[in-house]
Amino acid sequence: MGKENPAEKSLNLIRGRLCDPTFVFRPLSVSPESNYSKLRFIVSTSITEGCNNSILLLGPRGSGKAAVLDLVVGDLLEEYPDSVSVIRLNGLLHSDDNCAFKEIARQLCMEHSLLFSKMASFDENSQFIIAMLRECGLAHKTIIFVLDEFDMFAQARILNPYSLLIGKQRLLYSLLDAMQSVTSQAVVVGISSRLDADQLLEKRVRSRFSHRKILFIPPSREEFDSLLEHLLSLPADSSFPSGYVSRFNEKIKNITSDTRFKDMLKTFFNANSTVNSLLKFIFRAVSLMNMESGLLSLENFKAALSSMQRQPKLEAVRDCSILELYLLVCMRRLEVKEQSSYNFISVMKEYKTIHDSFQTSDYYAQNVCLRAFEHLKEREVICYAENRGQSQTGEYRPMKLLISASELHQGMRSHACCPAILVKLLDH
Amino acid sequence: MPREESSKATRRNTRLSSSVTIENPEPNESHTPSVDDLTFGEEETITLDALLSNFPGRRSQILDLIRLMGPLDSPTLPIMVYGDASTGKTSVVLEAFKHLNRPFVYSSCRTCHSPRILFESVLNQLLLHRKSSSNGYSSAKRCDKPSDFVNLLREALGNVVETLGSTSGKPITGKMVYLILDHLDLIKEWDKGNMILQFLFSLCSVLKMPQLGIVLISGLPPDVYYSNMGYTDPIPVYFPEYSEDELRQIFLRTQDNNLKLYSAFLDVVLRPFCRVTRRVEELSTTFSLLFRKYCEPLDDLGISPNEDLKRRLYSHLKPHIASCLNEVFRVSSHLHDGDTRGERKQKSSYSSENRDELDTLDLHMSTSAKYLLIAAFLASRNPATLDASMFDSTGGMDNRKRKRKASEKSMEKKEIAEQEAVMKGPGSFPLERLLAIFQCIASVGDSSLGEEEGGEDEGEEATGYDKENNNLMSCVLLQVSSLCDANFITKSGSCPLEGSIRYRSMVSEDLALKVARSLSFPLAKYLYRR
Numbered sequence: 001m002g003k004e005n006p007a008e009k010s011l012n013l014i015r016g017r018l019c020d021p022t023f024v025f026r027p028l029s030v031s032p033e034s035n036y037s038k039l040r041f042i043v044s045t046s047i048t049e050g051c052n053n054s055i056l057l058l059g060p061r062g063s064g065k066a067a068v069l070d071l072v073v074g075d076l077l078e079e080y081p082d083s084v085s086v087i088r089l090n091g092l093l094h095s096d097d098n099c100a101f102k103e104i105a106r107q108l109c110m111e112h113s114l115l116f117s118k119m120a121s122f123d124e125n126s127q128f129i130i131a132m133l134r135e136c137g138l139a140h141k142t143i144i145f146v147l148d149e150f151d152m153f154a155q156a157r158i159l160n161p162y163s164l165l166i167g168k169q170r171l172l173y174s175l176l177d178a179m180q181s182v183t184s185q186a187v188v189v190g191i192s193s194r195l196d197a198d199q200l201l202e203k204r205v206r207s208r209f210s211h212r213k214i215l216f217i218p219p220s221r222e223e224f225d226s227l228l229e230h231l232l233s234l235p236a237d238s239s240f241p242s243g244y245v246s247r248f249n250e251k252i253k254n255i256t257s258d259t260r261f262k263d264m265l266k267t268f269f270n271a272n273s274t275v276n277s278l279l280k281f282i283f284r285a286v287s288l289m290n291m292e293s294g295l296l297s298l299e300n301f302k303a304a305l306s307s308m309q310r311q312p313k314l315e316a317v318r319d320c321s322i323l324e325l326y327l328l329v330c331m332r333r334l335e336v337k338e339q340s341s342y343n344f345i346s347v348m349k350e351y352k353t354i355h356d357s358f359q360t361s362d363y364y365a366q367n368v369c370l371r372a373f374e375h376l377k378e379r380e381v382i383c384y385a386e387n388r389g390q391s392q393t394g395e396y397r398p399m400k401l402l403i404s405a406s407e408l409h410q411g412m413r414s415h416a417c418c419p420a421i422l423v424k425l426l427d428h
Numbered sequence: 429m430p431r432e433e434s435s436k437a438t439r440r441n442t443r444l445s446s447s448v449t450i451e452n453p454e455p456n457e458s459h460t461p462s463v464d465d466l467t468f469g470e471e472e473t474i475t476l477d478a479l480l481s482n483f484p485g486r487r488s489q490i491l492d493l494i495r496l497m498g499p500l501d502s503p504t505l506p507i508m509v510y511g512d513a514s515t516g517k518t519s520v521v522l523e524a525f526k527h528l529n530r531p532f533v534y535s536s537c538r539t540c541h542s543p544r545i546l547f548e549s550v551l552n553q554l555l556l557h558r559k560s561s562s563n564g565y566s567s568a569k570r571c572d573k574p575s576d577f578v579n580l581l582r583e584a585l586g587n588v589v590e591t592l593g594s595t596s597g598k599p600i601t602g603k604m605v606y607l608i609l610d611h612l613d614l615i616k617e618w619d620k621g622n623m624i625l626q627f628l629f630s631l632c633s634v635l636k637m638p639q640l641g642i643v644l645i646s647g648l649p650p651d652v653y654y655s656n657m658g659y660t661d662p663i664p665v666y667f668p669e670y671s672e673d674e675l676r677q678i679f680l681r682t683q684d685n686n687l688k689l690y691s692a693f694l695d696v697v698l699r700p701f702c703r704v705t706r707r708v709e710e711l712s713t714t715f716s717l718l719f720r721k722y723c724e725p726l727d728d729l730g731i732s733p734n735e736d737l738k739r740r741l742y743s744h745l746k747p748h749i750a751s752c753l754n755e756v757f758r759v760s761s762h763l764h765d766g767d768t769r770g771e772r773k774q775k776s777s778y779s780s781e782n783r784d785e786l787d788t789l790d791l792h793m794s795t796s797a798k799y800l801l802i803a804a805f806l807a808s809r810n811p812a813t814l815d816a817s818m819f820d821s822t823g824g825m826d827n828r829k830r831k832r833k834a835s836e837k838s839m840e841k842k843e844i845a846e847q848e849a850v851m852k853g854p855g856s857f858p859l860e861r862l863l864a865i866f867q868c869i870a871s872v873g874d875s876s877l878g879e880e881e882g883g884e885d886e887g888e889e890a891t892g893y894d895k896e897n898n899n900l901m902s903c904v905l906l907q908v909s910s911l912c913d914a915n916f917i918t919k920s921g922s923c924p925l926e927g928s929i930r931y932r933s934m935v936s937e938d939l940a941l942k943v944a945r946s947l948s949f950p951l952a953k954y955l956y957r958r
Contacts (some may be wrong), residue, residue, distance in 0.1 A: 012502040019503035019638050061660065066633070075671055090634055092627050093575035103575055130621075231559060280663060283505050287495045307492075310664055312649030319512050319669040322703040345850045365754035372705070380652050396853025407690075416671060 001227050007294025008246045010234055018283045019233055021067035021365075022074070024275065027230045028064070028219060029071060031394050040072045042212065046187050047142045049081055052179040054188040054209050056150065058217025062276025063194045066148060068216075069189060073144060085111045085136070086144045093154025097170045100153075101125040104145075108132050126174055134210070137185040145175060150190030154200035169205050176208035218273040228256055229274070231282060232296070244294065251295045256344065261298060264305055271309070281308055313403045316381050317411025322362055322370045325418060326351060328408055328428050331382065331401050341385060341398040344373055358421060370395065463591045464557060465532035469599050473529045477560060483647065483679065486520055491665055493524050497661060500530075500602040505640035506629070506660075508612075510646045511667025515706045517645050518610055520667070530602050531592065537612035538866040543624050550607065551577070554584040574627045580635055589639045602639055612660040625653060630660050631643035655669040668937060669706050679715065689734040693722050696742050700749060714752060717734040721748050749888030796870070797907045798943050801933075802951060804917050805940040808933035809852035810956040812861060818954055856920050859908070869949065 017023050029036030039055070046053040057065040076084055087107045094100035105125045109116035112132075120128070122127045136143055138279060147153055153172055179186050190197065209278075218225065233251045234245045257262050268281055285304035289296050320328065330350040347365060355363040376382045385398040403411075409426060412418045437623065466703070476494075480487055496507050509517050518536075525532050533553045540546035548567035552559070557568035571577050585605060592603050615621045627634075632642055640663070644671035646653075650664050670678065676694050683690040697718055701711055722745050723729055733741065810818060911917045912931075920932050936944075 008499045012499060015498055015504065016638070020506060044863060064948040090575075092623070092630060093573075093634070096573075099573060099575050106579075178707075276660070280505060280661070284663060287498060307664075310649075310666065313653045315666060315668065316649065319706075321705050323705070339847065341851060343851055343853070346847065347855075349850070364704060368704060368754055375513075375705070376705075378647065380648055396851070398851060 005291075005294070006240050007291050008290070009240065010244075010248060010294060011291075013120060013234065014232060014285065014286050019110065020287070021064065023070060024057060024227070024231065024279065025064045025067040025228060027222060028275075029068060035216060036068050036071060038138055038153065039068060040075065043072060043144065043187055043189075044076060044079070046185075047076065047083060050137075050140055050142070050232070052184050052186055053182060054176065054179070054190070054212065056190045056198055056211075056213045057216065058192055058195050058197060058213055060218075060274055062274035063216040063218060064275050065191045065193075065216050069191065069228055070111075073146070074361065085140050085141060087147060088146045089148065089153075089222065091147065091149025091196055095149075095152040096172075097346065098122050100171045101413050102131065104129055108143075124194075130174075132177050133184040133186060134181070137181075139182040143186045145188045147188065147190045149199045150192040151194040151200055153185055153190075154197060154205075163307065169202050171286075172201065172205050173208075176205060180208060183289060219275065224278065225256065227278075228282075229253075231279075232256075248295060251297075253296050255301070255426050258298060261301060264301060268305060268308075281305065284308060311407075314379075314411045314414070315405045316379050316402065317408060318415050319379070320376070320381070320411075320415070320421075321372065322417070322419065323364055323369065323421055325363060325412060325415070326354075326360075327372055327376060327380065328401070329422055330354065332405060332408060332426060341400075343393040344370065346375075349397070354425060358425075360419075360421060362419075432570075461789065462556065463531060463588055464601075466553070466605065467529055468526045468796075469529075472501065472526055474527050475521070476527060479523055479527045482523060482928065483520055484517055484677035485670050486516055486667070489665060490520055490666055491522060493521065495642065496665065497524070497528060497606075501604060503604070504641040506600050506632050506642040506644065506662035507665060508644045508646060508650055508662035509665045509667065511670050512707075513647055514709045515667040515669060517647075517667050519643060521643060523610060525608075526833045530604060530606060531588070532606040532608055534608045534610065537614045541614075542576070542618065545578075546569045547574075547577040551580055551584055554588055554605070561837060566711065574624070578631075581636060582637065585635075585640055587635060587780070604639055605643040606643060608643045608645065610645045612644050613648040613652075616652075622655060629653070629662065631714075635659065672702050672706075675702065675706065675708070675711065679712070682712070686729055686732075689726075689729065690719065692733050692738050693719055695738075696722075696745060697749060700753060717727065718745065718752060721745060742932060792909070794945075795947065796904065797911065798947050799941055800862070800866055800904065800907050800911060800951075801916055801935060802932065802947070802949060803862055803869055804857075804911070804933035805935050806869070806951075806954055807857040807862050807865050807931075810954070811855075812857065814956055815861070818956070819865065832948070850938060854911070854933050856932045858928050858930055862908070862931060863904065869954070899927070911932045934935070 004131045023152070025036075028034060031037070035066070039057070042053060042055055043050075059065050073086055076133050085108075087104055089100055094103050101122060102120070102125055105120065106116050108114070108129065110153060117124075133143065135236075149343060153170060175186075178184055179188070183196050194200070195215075198206065198209065198211060200294060203215075229252070233249045234240060268278075271277075281301075281304055284307060286296065288300040288303055290300075317325075317328070329349060330347045331342065333354075334346065334350055339346070348369060351363075351369065354360065373382075377384075381403055382399050382401055385400040401408075405426075408421075412423055412426065474482075478488060481491060493509070496504065498504055511517055522534065533550055534547055535549045535553075539545060540549045545880055548569065548571055551557075551569050552567050553573060557563075557566040559565040559567070567738060569580050569581055588605055589603055592601065592605070593849070612625070612628070615625050615628070618624060628644070632640070642663060646797050649666075650661060676691075676698055679694055679698075680691060693715075697715060699713065705711065722741055725741065731737075753807050908917065908931075911918055914933055916933070918934055920930050941951055
């Protein structure tokens with residue numbers, strides 16, 4: 001590893017930091033008012049006092065809910081290694097109750113080195129879980145249930161083969177109901193980006209749920225600044241050449257104090273101000289680092305910003321061939337004429353009238369146009385207006401544009417070889 | 429694009445040969461699978477310069493991609509490569525891995541058309557399991573739920589990363605494993621596709637394993653995947669459509685014998701064809717045909733053309749270009765090429781005989797099939813309520829009445845009705861109506877022929893009609909089904925009230941008129957026009 005050059009090494013280090021959420025959120029959780037401290041207090045008291053609890057962590061995607069929880073859980077596992085066990089579920093994976101019970105049973109078996117039976121039925125699994133909860137409670141061991149994407153558990157419902165609803169939120173109900181008993185000792189932590197996640201709960205579940213909520217809001221500007229320094233500055237240890245670290249950190253300080261950089265951050269945060277989006281931005285900038293000098297520059301951030309701010313619809317219009325642009329313009333003209341709906345055949349009619357009145361050089365046969373039409377559909381620039389009527393062939397199904405007039409206009413202006421007549425046709 | 433890859437028979441190179449299909453045509457028994465199989469191998473690595481020159485016009489994308497992957501062993505956020513079809517997304521990503529020589533798993537959602545196949549394909553590759561006759565072509569693990577997949581993937585990845593870390597003295601491939609998922613946009617069409625997409629987008633945060641790098645390849649931009657839950661944005665890398673100059677470079681790379689001649693050819697054809705499409709796949713099929721035509725007047729293909737020769741060749745090619753722009757590439761939902769005969773014919777003589785082609789096409793149908801085709805066309809276009817008056821034994825009189833009526837209508841009303849008709853497309857009809865019209869027009873067709881000959885006898889006609897009916901009815905149902913097979917008539921869903929299957933004619937008016945002309949049947953007389 002010694003022969004690695006310092007630039008590559010620093011790049012590896014910073015990229016490793018950016019991909020490790022626990023590292024990112026560590027400095028944000030030192031203050032006593034931080035969510036970290038609140039959450040840690042709640043969970044640790046329920047461990048020490050042996051009581052049941054339930055908490056919801058709410059906040060926009062990428063605001064570090066799961067990362068902070070991981071920090072808390074990691075620290076508590078160190079503090080009370082014998083009396084905590086963690087079960088992790090994700091609403092994306094386990095919103096199906098059957099599957100969730102199986103997964104809980106599997107993780108419990110892993111934790112306590114028991115034999116897990118894949119063939120166990122739903123009832124067996126749920127009985128096993130309740131028995132385990134009781135046993136753990138008697139042994140003064142707290143089970144922390146982490147339910148990521150909590151809203152999806154709340155929306156989980158069981159349908160029997162006759163499509164009749166036979167149970168809603170079974171998992172949440174049985175977990176919370178088991179926690180009503182004195183013997184059990186468990187904490188349920190739900191994570192959701194839906195602020196109304198607790199409103200989704202059924203009455204019988206909601207009444208068993210303690211309405212403790214922790215809200216995650218984006219950090220302030222000062223916190224962001226300190227976060228940037230935390231992420232980007234290199235440690236002054238001996239593995240780097242001595243001059244390099246100071247040069248690197250000096251450069252970072254220069255960049256972050258630059259007003260142009262501050263403006264850039266401001267425009268970036270206008271769109272999205274969560275920590276995760278900032279991480280992505282920095283990741284992009286860092287990956288553009290000049291490997292010869294091994295230093296970051298303001299240009300890297302500038303380039304990263306421009307590559308993050310994409311306008312896919314404009315790109316799609318720019319990718320169109322002239323014929324495809326003609327079809328788009330025809331569709332737009334039909335919309336302007338207030339024709340309520342149109343299909344390929346009526347677009348072709350419009351195309352023909354344009355050709356008849358302006359004698360354009362781009363008049364192609366219907367089958368060629370149909371292919372261009374399919375290309376547009378593939379690219380999701382246009383789509384079928386309704387899903388009904390699939391018995392009709394594509395030519396007759398009503399269509400609609402998925403781009404606005406201004407996008408089309410802008411895209412055609414910046415198109416490499418858009419004929420002038422087309423822009424004119426679009427306006428009139 | 430396939431052009432380079434067909435020459436070198438490397439594994440996992442084209443998008444068609446994903447690893448679900450057997451990688452090696454003849455499975456080598458002595459070869460024991462190892463983690464090295466996940467890389468392209470030392471002897472196949474290419475330099476960055478070769479990579480850049482292999483893909484004209486993709487320089488910034490390649491550099492961007494390699495920078496985002498970072499140096500050896502550095503963790504990465506998920507990357508999404510997107511761009512239109514045939515812009516080199518898959519080949520660039522795979523060739524970039526050839527250059528980097530890092531272990532990766534490639535699965536395409538085109539070949540893995542359901543979650544289960546996709547998951548098992550990824551796991552098979554990670555577990556170094558190869559489907560063969562000895563294991564009954566089964567997968568290493570059975571896995572159809574995302575939750576199982578996460579557990580199995582975590583386990584398999586752990587093992588792979590461990591062995592990668594422990595192999596010493598071998599070529600350094602790093603401890604990272606990359607997961608490349610191609611054709612992500614197809615998942616949208618899957619059953620519960622949204623859930624799978626959300627799962628794949630958040631796979632990185634669910635797994636929490638920095639040793640896994642994820643590269644998603646999609647034909648659609650990231651904004652179409654936005655949903656109100658579970659979507660975390662990967663880092664986008666955009667592959668734009670090739671410009672005209674880049675296309676020229678690409679096509680020049682495919683030609684190896686006479687570059688000057690080919691370049692002169694491209695001067696002529698590239699511009700007009702670029703106005704229609706800029707997809708390499710579509711252009712290359714056309715250009716290969718056209719180039720053959722271009723070279724036709726030449727005896728020696730090795731010569732470098734001067735201005736005079738170029739002009740001569742151009743004037744030779746010019747008529748072909750015009751027809752080619754409108755003819756050669758076709759979309760299959762159109763009538764003419766649903767028919768293989770037509771296609772074959774078109775390939776052999778695509779120049780300017782499309783009219784003759786249609787006429788000859790007619791001759792392949794029996795007379796009763798032609799009548800059926802016309803009957804279906806009429807049934808689709810005419811309102812059913814008019815059938816009685818239309819196919820009265822004295823059809824002509826009603827016709828005149830209707831025309832007068834139509835002229836009374838105001839132009840506006842007519843236009844609106846026309847629009848409606850266009851929107852509705854051909855109508856559907858039950859089999860009974862088709863057969864009734866068929867009987868009528870078959871008899872009228874005969875009688876009109878009779879009229880031409882001069883003699884009209886009611887009794888005569890009736891007997892003729894009966895006779896024909898007896899002759900034809902037996903095979904008519906067969907003809908209907910064969911017309912269905914040829915896609916001239918489609919079966920649409922059954923009517924909720926009547927419960928019987930309804931049919932719909934897919935024939936364009938031009939073709940119907942042509943068929944009618946070949947029978948000398950007065951189709952226009954029976955067509956209801958608003």
